[in-house]
Amino acid sequence: MKTIFIYLAVAGILAASCSNQEKKEENAAVDTKTNVLQNIHNRKSVRDFIRRKMLSKDDLTTLVKAGMAAPSAGNKQPWEFIAVSDSMVLNSLSEKSPNNKMLRNAGGAILVCGNSERFFEGEASEFWTQDCSAATQNILLAAEAMQLGAVWTGVYPNKERIKQLQESFNLPETVIPLSFIIAGYPEGEQTPKNKWKENYLHWEKW
Numbered sequence: 001m002k003t004i005f006i007y008l009a010v011a012g013i014l015a016a017s018c019s020n021q022e023k024k025e026e027n028a029a030v031d032t033k034t035n036v037l038q039n040i041h042n043r044k045s046v047r048d049f050i051r052r053k054m055l056s057k058d059d060l061t062t063l064v065k066a067g068m069a070a071p072s073a074g075n076k077q078p079w080e081f082i083a084v085s086d087s088m089v090l091n092s093l094s095e096k097s098p099n100n101k102m103l104r105n106a107g108g109a110i111l112v113c114g115n116s117e118r119f120f121e122g123e124a125s126e127f128w129t130q131d132c133s134a135a136t137q138n139i140l141l142a143a144e145a146m147q148l149g150a151v152w153t154g155v156y157p158n159k160e161r162i163k164q165l166q167e168s169f170n171l172p173e174t175v176i177p178l179s180f181i182i183a184g185y186p187e188g189e190q191t192p193k194n195k196w197k198e199n200y201l202h203w204e205k206w
């Protein structure tokens with residue numbers, strides 16, 4: 001009788017601990033979903049930065065790692081990244097591109113490029129722009145998660161911007177810049193835009 005009682009007690013404890021574990025896993029999944037969606041919806045272009053409050057190389061590496069986690073057609077990973085952590089380099093870039101006034105205060109930057117040596121052949125070669133765009137967006141989301149500010153400045157297919165950045169960074173001919181992400185610590189309040197438009201969503205057919 002005593003043995004049966006002990007057996008039932010142990011079984012009860014085991015069942016309770018399993019259901020606690022399941023609850024914890026369920027809660028963690030809900031937290032992840034909430035956090036990821038919040039991160040996506042809170043992201044915004046940040047153009048005002050605390051003057052030259054620099055991102056560390058660790059921060060820039062974390063951002064680039066997020067970029068490299070992006071999907072790419074055929075898993076070609078055709079990207080290359082140039083991280084700028086030096087304020088002198090930012091100063092010089094800012095002088096060369098008066099349009100990028102964000103660079104004057106920025107704390108770092110990342111040039112996202114495609115390397116044509118890793119592009120598909122033929123018409124599929126154009127997939128590199130989508131691959132590098134996915135990497136760019138990953139970096140922006142990671143910056144948001146790290147409470148940094150960042151803005152995607154478009155380069156490709158603007159010939160003038162491509163040339164200017166190819167020269168500034170001394171890029172080999174096979175390397176084409178797609179986007180230049182300017183980053184830093186946000187100055188002032190920045191709010192995301194609500195872009196949800198129900199009429200842009202089509203169900204099953206147009």
Ligand SMILES: Cc1cc2nc3c(=O)[nH]c(=O)nc-3n(C[C@H](O)[C@H](O)[C@H](O)COP(=O)(O)O)c2cc1C
Nearest residue numbers: 043044045046047151152153154155179191192193
């Ligand atoms: C391909 C592309 C090019 C962009 N180029 C610039 C740019 O040159 N300068 C700039 O200030 N913002 C640029 N942006 C940022 C957009 O202006 C911004 O994403 C848009 O206004 C929506 O605002 P949000 O990012 O805060 O949601 C670019 C964004 C994309 C996707």
